[in-house]
Amino acid sequence: MGISNERIFNRWIIVVTTIIIQTCLGTVYAFNVLPSPLKKEFSWSDVETISIMIALLVFALSMIPAGRLQDKKGSRLVAAIGGVLLGLGMILSSYTSSLPWLYVSYGVIGGLGIGLGYVTQISTCMKCLSDKKSANASQAEDGKP
Numbered sequence: 529m530g531i532s533n534e535r536i537f538n539r540w541i542i543v544v545t546t547i548i549i550q551t552c553l554g555t556v557y558a559f560n561v562l563p564s565p566l567k568k569e570f571s572w573s574d575v576e577t578i579s580i581m582i583a584l585l586v587f588a589l590s591m592i593p594a595g596r597l598q599d600k601k602g603s604r605l606v607a608a609i610g611g612v613l614l615g616l617g618m619i620l621s622s623y624t625s626s627l628p629w630l631y632v633s634y635g636v637i638g639g640l641g642i643g644l645g646y647v648t649q650i651s652t653c654m655k656c657l658s659d660k661k662s663a664n665a666s667q668a669e670d671g672k673p
C-alpha cells in the first residue's frame with residue numbers, strides 16, 4: 529500500500545510553493561537597508577526607525593489568529609490575504625512622510641501579511657508531508673529543497 533505517484537508529485541509542488549512563499553516573506557528583512565536613507569531624508573533617529581520591530585511583533589502576534597482562520601477558511605485564502613497585505617504594506621510604506629504612517633504601513637499591515645503568509649506555508653507543508661515532518665519543516669523554513 530504505497531502513495532500513488534500523482535500524490536507524490538502533487539505534494540512536492542506544495543513544498544516548492546511554500547519555499548517560494550517563504551522567500552517572498554523574507555522581504556520584511558529588506559528593511560535593514562532602509563534606516564540610513566530614512567534617517568538622512570527625514571532626520572529620524574535610530575530609535576524612531578523601529579518599524580521592523582513593529583512588523584516582527586505583529587507577525588508573531590498574528591500567527592495564532594491566522595492559524596485559526598486557516599482552519600476555518602483554508603490555507604489558500606489566508607496565504608492570498610497575507611500576500612496582499614504584505615504587498616500593500618510595502619507599497620504604502622514607500623509613500624511615507626511620517627513615522628506613524630511608516631509604523632502602520634510597514635509595521636502593522638506588512639507584519640500582519642507576514643503572519644498570515646507564514647503560518648499557512650508551514651502548516652500546509654507539515655500536513656502535506658506528514659510522513660516527513662521534520663525534514664519538511666526545515667526545508668520550508670530554510671528554503672532549501
